[in-house]
Amino acid sequence: xxxxxxxxxxxxxxxxxxxxxxxxxxxxxxxxxCIGADIDATCENVYKKICDKAGNLVSVxxxxxxxxxxxxxxKRVSVTPVSLILGNGxxxxxxxxxxxxxxxxxxxxxxxxxxxxxxxxKGYTDADRTLISSIPKALKATTKVCSSVNVGTTKAGxxxxxxxxxxxxxxxxxETSDEGMSCARLVVFANAPEDNPFMAGAFHGVGxxxxxxxxxxxxxxxxxxxxxxxxxESFNVVAETIKKTAFKVTRMGQLVAQEAAERLNAQxxxxxxxxxxxxxxxxxxxxxxxxxxxxRCGAHGTTAALALLNDAVKKGGVMASSSVGGLSGAFIPVSxxxxxxxxxxxGSLSIEKLEAMTCVCSVGLDMIVVPGKTPASTISAxxxxxxxxxxxxxxxxxxxxxxxxxxxxxxMVEFGGLLGSGPVMKVNECSSEDFVARxxxxxxxxxxxxx
Amino acid sequence: MEKAVLTVIGKDKVGIxxxxxxxxxxxxxxILDLSQTIMQxxxxxxxxxxxxKSTIPFAELSDxxxxxxxxxxxxxxxxxxxxxxxMHQI
Numbered sequence: 034x035x036x037x038x039x040x041x042x043x044x045x046x047x048x049x050x051x052x053x054x055x056x057x058x059x060x061x062x063x064x065x066x067c068i069g070a071d072i073d074a075t076c077e078n079v080y081k082k083i084c085d086k087a088g089n090l091v092s093v094x095x096x097x098x099x100x101x102x103x104x105x106x107x108k109r110v111s112v113t114p115v116s117l118i119l120g121n122g123x124x125x126x127x128x129x130x131x132x133x134x135x136x137x138x139x140x141x142x143x144x145x146x147x148x149x150x151x152x153x154x155k156g157y158t159d160a161d162r163t164l165i166s167s168i169p170k171a172l173k174a175t176t177k178v179c180s181s182v183n184v185g186t187t188k189a190g191x192x193x194x195x196x197x198x199x200x201x202x203x204x205x206x207x208e209t210s211d212e213g214m215s216c217a218r219l220v221v222f223a224n225a226p227e228d229n230p231f232m233a234g235a236f237h238g239v240g241x242x243x244x245x246x247x248x249x250x251x252x253x254x255x256x257x258x259x260x261x262x263x264x265x266e267s268f269n270v271v272a273e274t275i276k277k278t279a280f281k282v283t284r285m286g287q288l289v290a291q292e293a294a295e296r297l298n299a300q301x302x303x304x305x306x307x308x309x310x311x312x313x314x315x316x317x318x319x320x321x322x323x324x325x326x327x328x329r330c331g332a333h334g335t336t337a338a339l340a341l342l343n344d345a346v347k348k349g350g351v352m353a354s355s356s357v358g359g360l361s362g363a364f365i366p367v368s369x370x371x372x373x374x375x376x377x378x379x380g381s382l383s384i385e386k387l388e389a390m391t392c393v394c395s396v397g398l399d400m401i402v403v404p405g406k407t408p409a410s411t412i413s414a415x416x417x418x419x420x421x422x423x424x425x426x427x428x429x430x431x432x433x434x435x436x437x438x439x440x441x442x443x444x445m446v447e448f449g450g451l452l453g454s455g456p457v458m459k460v461n462e463c464s465s466e467d468f469v470a471r472x473x474x475x476x477x478x479x480x481x482x483x484x
Numbered sequence: 485m486e487k488a489v490l491t492v493i494g495k496d497k498v499g500i501x502x503x504x505x506x507x508x509x510x511x512x513x514x515i516l517d518l519s520q521t522i523m524q525x526x527x528x529x530x531x532x533x534x535x536x537k538s539t540i541p542f543a544e545l546s547d548x549x550x551x552x553x554x555x556x557x558x559x560x561x562x563x564x565x566x567x568x569x570x571m572h573q574i
Contacts, residue, residue, distance in 0.1 A: 036573070041568050042493070101567040102546070102563030284571045288567065
């Protein structure tokens with residue numbers, strides 16, 4: 034046998050015992066050619082195109098799962114930001130498109146469809162404004178449609194009008210849904226990647242091809258198990274161990290991405306090298322950080338541990354794939370990570386610490402539940418802080434926050450499934466009202482002037 | 485040639501190879517290599533097979549092996565060789 038038994042068993046164990054899986058195969062589909070003479074024509078075109086291109090996405094992925102013996106947890110679709118095909122449509126028209134997307138998801142059997150989005154980092158078009166104000170209604174009318182708004186880039190600065198509006202949109206979305214569930218499908222970005230396969234923030238960017246396959250790998254459990262074998266060793270050893278593990282994990286992603294692209298007759302886009310946790314025990318990013326020697330996630334040293342982890346994952350993964358993109362790094366969603374939830378409940382992890390962690394990882398404040406009474410302006414200010422971190426540091430940041438109606442610090446909110454359950458976290462109660470009310474744009478940083 | 489790898493993990497018992505090779509023979513699957521060891525007190529067997537001329541589709545063959553594993557109280561999985569190659573070979 035070319036490969037040794039140890040190697041074969043190692044792979045089998047990673048899949049069976051350490052939760053190695055392909056987190057998502059996401060098909061990106063351009064909807065730019067779907068704009069019709071009126072909203073009904075547009076919706077019909079959208080439905081036809083998505084069902085045509087992604088009709089066999091699920092069955093093809095299931096075939097790959099069987100052949101390779103590796104689970105593909107999610108099959109998803111991302112589309113062109115809907116504000117670009119809305120034209121002069123109304124709020125009700127935007128909701129109609131959302132409902133069409135939901136119908137597509139039901140027909141083709143995917144669990145989420147992303148791209149009910151607008152890119153407003155430098156300013157609004159009329160369609161952007163309409164789309165953003167339709168978000169609460171659109172999320173209420175659907176269960177699988179994901180929405181995102183990009184409010185800042187390093188090149189353009191931060192659109193503070195949009196930041197202010199989104200604080201209100203998030204509050205409204207929370208108040209019109211059960212326990213604020215809708216907000217789990219709404220992400221506010223700075224420097225949003227156009228090829229991200231992960232929900233809720235996936236959309237099919239305008240620089241992307243007609244149809245593309247992007248794959249997100251996972252494997253916090255595999256990294257944790259690898260680190261258990263190097264207890265007490267120096268950080269050099271820790272970094273090397275993570276790199277090697279990330280390489281192996283990413284090779285799986287590359288293989289699946291190539292197979293899927295070929296079988297679906299689509300272009301292979303990117304592999305997103307992310308450590309994406311799930312609420313399952315043994316699939317937690319927080320536990321990796323703790324394995325490095327921290328009593329609890331959130332203890333001093335957590336940011337450094339996360340920085341090392343994030344960097345080593347990228348270094349290991351980058352050589353394993355022919356094309357890397359998306360968010361690529363470690364995710365730190367609170368409600369979706371058993372270790373993070375435990376850390377919050379033990380009083381070790383606060384929003385402030387999470388904010389610091391977002392400076393060195395691939396995303397931002399993700400799946401954070403805050404008291405329902407939190408004012409819209411405070412939520413906007415949280416978004417502004419995160420956007421500032423992203424814009425100044427030339428990285429993606431995002432906010433997915435749930436102001437759970439009627440809930441207060443110490444309560445738990447159940448989302449179910451991969452979204453998990455979130456403890457309500459304390460926010461700073463001092464007002465940011467006048468700050469958010471200013472509006473306008475925070476200018477791009479000096480290092481945006483690179484030309 | 486279309487290679488696949490069967491891994492069998494669990495407690496050693498009489499007749500594992502007989503039952504496994506019986507199914508492979510029935511379905512016209514050729515065994516190329518076979519090794520068994522005790523790894524950390526657990527019986528592990530790895531069988532390299534050629535499934536190109538198999539009389540049933542790969543998915544069905546894979547299900548059949550998984551079911552045999554369940555019957556025998558062992559963890560059996562059939563996977564294309566590709567997954568191991570891509571993870572461990574550059």
